[in-house]
Amino acid sequence: MKSKVVSQFFIAALVPLVLFGPMGIDIYLPSMASLVNYFHTNTNQVQYTLSVFLFTVGIGQLVVGPLCDRFGRRPVVLVGIVLYLLCSLAAAWAPTINWLITARAIQGLGSCCASVVAFAVVRDVFSAAQGAKMYSYLNGCVSVAPALAPMLGGILATQWGWQASFYFLAGFAALVGVMVWFWLDETRPSDTAKVHWHWRPYWEILQHRRFQFYCYCCMVALGMICSYVSVASFIMIETLKLTQIQFALCFGANALVIMASSFLLAPKLMTYLGRHRCVMLGCLLIVIAGLLMLLGFIIHGTTLLGFLLPVMLAGCGFSLILGSAASYALAPFGKSAGTASATLGCLQMVMASVASIITVQMPFSHLMSLSLVMITLAIIPLLLSKSWLGHAFPVENHSCA
Template sequence: MHTSNPPQKTQMILLTLLVLFSPLAIDIYLPALPLISEAFHVEHALSQGTITWFLFAMGVGQLFAGPLADKLGRRTVALCGIGIYGLSALLAWGAQNIEWMLTARMLQGLGACATSVAAFATVRDIFGPEKSGRMISYLNGAICFIPALAPILGSWLTQQFGWRSNFSFMALYALIVFALLFVSMKETNPQMSKESVFKFSRYMTILKTPSFLFHASLCMLAMAVILAYVTSAPVVLMGQLGLDMNQFTFWFGINAALNITASMTAPKCMDKLGTRATLLIGLAILMVAGILMLSLAGVESAIAFMLPVFLSSIGFAWILGAAAGKALAPFGDKAGTAAALLGLFQMSGSGLVIGVVQLSGLEPKMMIAIQMLIVLPWFVALFTKPARAWHQPLPQ
């Protein structure tokens, strides 16, 4: 397998295209969810299942994509993932019932997980244990452009061509990125793994690392807040408050713009204050957002719902960049497997957290507030001696 050290700027552009697959698959068709429910004559909860099935498959699939990225290379896994993503988008475009749609979305989640694992493992390959956290923050900032722009595009596509056009757009994006990566992406894994692809000890070595568990679970809880918001926003803003598709897109876009700004400032905070201080600030902002959401729960207006969400998105951006970088930092040749387990925590883990909270039967605002506040034990833990040791500078 040919490996090289291509220009970092070119690689970052390619990696940005790779990490956009997952948020694009979630955000572009959010304005069309009510129409999908009508088309298949199902309750709104079932159309929301097209998001949760996607996320569950994306999380579990990373257990396979990660070791394959270490064994076969980041480039091979990325290209295969894009192919699966594009074909399943076409399958969703042609869906005739909700079961067909859910199956297509599950397959699309498997494709998206491969692109995500390949991207973050490549970041670890190129930038090393310390700088990778900063680069992940920049990638997260790029990811946040999708919630800002995709609902606007999705709203226009839906109004002009129907809800199915959202999935044909995903297929077209996959085709374009596949062609670009096929020509330009170079393999960055410095040494292919010689171990069996699915050797259980590969996972256990990583899961026995306390710093990984701590920071991966932080990523999981932060992601749960965002997913709780994404899945509840159409219900609250369009269902309960009566906003139309364009108004929903407006509020969604403002939140994404704040998230972009926060993601771009997080690396600068990590440079000046360190990752531990960045995490403490992010967690504090998230908990303040939870208290504010509880305080405004009885106010029936869009700003009362979105103001705590705005704060939480800033906290989320600062948490995710610092925590993801620290979770991957101890691993070199196992970066693919580590990125996969991190993705499992973020996607399937956060989905499980949301599912447990939803069993309480609480209304959306209360559920989101709980997600924001359950990070308190992690905030306290950052003041302990082991946590301080994890955040000492690592050799490059």
């Protein structure tokens, strides 16, 4: 299909697919604190509704990619949308917290199907130059969601309760499903090998030192962000007594900082410092942010500025790490880029899930726990980069890296 003209309707059906994940995470964040009282449970149980979603999105990538190649893009994405829709309704109707956790786990698989197919379709349809622009556009759409979705979720929850966010997700899935049914054609190339899933390619990738190190750096970045997300509503709404709308504004402000640093700061620093130094600087910023957060908590306790300012600094570190580290991690695998990308994506999401669980389970305040997780995750690459990489240590021209 790469020689065909792609219609605007085709693109309109493609773009919303990448929003299933971020919408599923961010839209109900303002409601997380209220779920504790609604289900008569504790914060740990409520946090699992986020962790299991992240975990299944990650693990699902190892399976959904081969399924797309074997059965085609349309069947996989349509099944994923139906799963997402049904599980959104099941979440809204949840009578117990365990019901909600189960619904969220399966909803994560539906989200995984949608995003994997979206990026696979770009590879199928667009030329290399057009595809790069389309990937940038899709990632831009993903980065907007954390700024807007919590505000929408806060309004919905304030007016109609926490269930309204999941009803909205169900309606969103239904609308996108109709668009995909009518506008998104099958794009799998006719000569695509119907591969059978097996472990060996993944194991070979995991043995590569450069992949190990830079994949871990990506895991640091996403683990830090998702740890923050998992406790943000409890810190700002439960402890600091902000309203759901005020929480959404603060959360959106941090998302805008991350967007600005991703689009404005990171590209310039990559040019002047090189990608490896950008990764190291990003890790350093996260460690500094964690130390500032911990020091502020020890001196002043939990305060809004003592939480938000270090998180914004860590968000800049996140922006510096992710693009550079991902490009280094995938660089050695030109002939198996899809498998390497799936492995990277899976490990990032699993780390995000595990880090968010650890942050909530630690026997300290949420703010102190978050600061300790940030410091612990990010200091490892700073201490071990040369010994870990060994002969795979990158040599780059800092003026053009």
